[in-house]
Amino acid sequence: MTLFSAVELAPRDPILGLNDAFNADARPSKVNLGVGVYTNDAGRIPLLRAVSEAEKARVAAATPRGYLPIEGIAAYDQAVQSMLFGNDSALIKAHRIVTVQALGGTGALKIGADFLKRLNPSAQVAISDPSWENHRALFEGAGFAVVNYPYYESATHGVAFDALIAAFESYARGTIVVLHACCHNPTGVDLTTEQWRKVVEVVAARGLVPFLDIAYQGFGDGIDADAAAVRLFADAGVSAFVSSSFSKSFSLYGERVGALSIVTQSADESKHVLSQLKRVIRTNYSTPPTHGGMIVSAILNDSALRAMWEEELGEMRTRIRTMRTSLVEKLRAAGARRDFGFVSAQRGMFSYSGLSAQQVDRLREEFGIYAVGTGRICVAALNTRNIDAVAAAIAAVID
Ligand code: PMP
Numbered sequence: 405m406t407l408f409s410a411v412e413l414a415p416r417d418p419i420l421g422l423n424d425a426f427n428a429d430a431r432p433s434k435v436n437l438g439v440g441v442y443t444n445d446a447g448r449i450p451l452l453r454a455v456s457e458a459e460k461a462r463v464a465a466a467t468p469r470g471y472l473p474i475e476g477i478a479a480y481d482q483a484v485q486s487m488l489f490g491n492d493s494a495l496i497k498a499h500r501i502v503t504v505q506a507l508g509g510t511g512a513l514k515i516g517a518d519f520l521k522r523l524n525p526s527a528q529v530a531i532s533d534p535s536w537e538n539h540r541a542l543f544e545g546a547g548f549a550v551v552n553y554p555y556y557e558s559a560t561h562g563v564a565f566d567a568l569i570a571a572f573e574s575y576a577r578g579t580i581v582v583l584h585a586c587c588h589n590p591t592g593v594d595l596t597t598e599q600w601r602k603v604v605e606v607v608a609a610r611g612l613v614p615f616l617d618i619a620y621q622g623f624g625d626g627i628d629a630d631a632a633a634v635r636l637f638a639d640a641g642v643s644a645f646v647s648s649s650f651s652k653s654f655s656l657y658g659e660r661v662g663a664l665s666i667v668t669q670s671a672d673e674s675k676h677v678l679s680q681l682k683r684v685i686r687t688n689y690s691t692p693p694t695h696g697g698m699i700v701s702a703i704l705n706d707s708a709l710r711a712m713w714e715e716e717l718g719e720m721r722t723r724i725r726t727m728r729t730s731l732v733e734k735l736r737a738a739g740a741r742r743d744f745g746f747v748s749a750q751r752g753m754f755s756y757s758g759l760s761a762q763q764v765d766r767l768r769e770e771f772g773i774y775a776v777g778t779g780r781i782c783v784a785a786l787n788t789r790n791i792d793a794v795a796a797a798i799a800a801v802i803d
Contacts, residue, residue, distance in 0.1 A: 417537075419440070422436075422439075423438065423439060425768075429772055433771075435772065435785070435793065437786070437794070438774045439785070440589065441652075441657060441785075442623075442784040445788055445789075447785075447790070450720075453716060454654075454703050455655070458698075458703050458706075458709055461702065462695075471691045472505070474690070475505065476697055477701050479701045479705050480663075480704075481663065484503050484665060485501050487627060488634050489635060489638050490628070500669065501666070501668070502666045502668060503663050505662075505663055507692065507693075508660040508662040509651065510538060511660065511662055512648065513539070514546070515664050515684050516645045517542060517543050517546035518688070520548075520645070521548065524578050527548065527578045527580055528549050528550075529551070529579070530580070530582065531550060531553070532556075532582070532583070535552075536619075539617070553568055553572065554571055561749075562593060563595060569602060572603070572610060572612060573610060578613060581612050582617060583614060583616050583633070585631070585633040586620060586623075586631075586632075586633065587619075587753065588752065590756060590776070591756040592747075592753075592754045592783070597632060608642050613645070615647070616645065616647070618630070618631070618648045618649070620653070623653070623720065623721055623752050624751040637667070638667055643666075643668060645666055646665040647663075647664055648663050648664075656696050659693075659696025664681070724753065727784070727791065732747050732748050734795035735795050735799055737795075739803075744758075754781070755781050757779045759775065767798070771793070773793070
């Protein structure tokens, strides 16, 4: 017997496992549509010009690296609030939003989950079926029981909206409902504004606790348009959690830049909530890291850098949408008997392509094209060099 002899081998992360298999594949024509990162037309993760500029200025300034405040950089937290809730938000003016810098969107979810566990230990958490694979593990890890609410309907490539509402209406008060504010991962299928209005109404009426996860703001229809759901909840005055991430929108994946924002009912509540969030952070990692936060803050708070970044974000958004329509057209041209038009209507980096696990296996084995077994493909990994091969391969496996 040793200290670790009873330790079982934990299951491998399925997507990271897919990456290992991709890296080991010797075929030069291989394409990785599995991972959740944006690559440019050259197939590389871009370093945005605005980021590069801000980094140069930061190096030139040779600033010392003291500890940040527990809640992070004040100018960063304020910029996050404006991006999410709008420059003119009445809630911001009334000090009804608390924002803390977090280690990416994941870190924001974790701080929020830990705080919620102290607040309401017996609450149940509901996540969409399907959802980002880390949602369940993260909330279970924080000690919650997690259930799925109906979301994706494969027959229509849409949302099982009536079933979703029925589920929400059946939940006990205090149930935490995790919602993808835009660019749903993994399906790419979002609620319409009308549907969001109904969700807000039911959440408010039933006393549910909305936890909005927004990891792709700016990748759907634009920065403000993608925040519509967040703002609908804010307008309704509902106490809410929002985890946000700049990993994709600034292409700063490894810098871990995100934030947790909480909408409260008063400035006084905000003070109390902030004090508790600081306790959660202090006992986890004490204070957030400097570099990514400083870069994002410098860009969001400087009009020239911000304009440059918004343009680059727009380029990424447009490129993804072009890849969507292009894939649909190329599949049609390749004689695919199925209509893939729904792919153009989806938003964000991902698409539930409708491919079966067997078809995904064939794509990998016969063509060196890697996708997740659920049929999720990362549209942001398509480019003008690989899209013809991908369309031809998909057409071949579906017939
Ligand atoms: N939420 C969702 C829905 C995501 O897709 C992701 C990342 N893929 C995250 C949160 C986490 O983002 P981050 O990498 O910033 O931790």
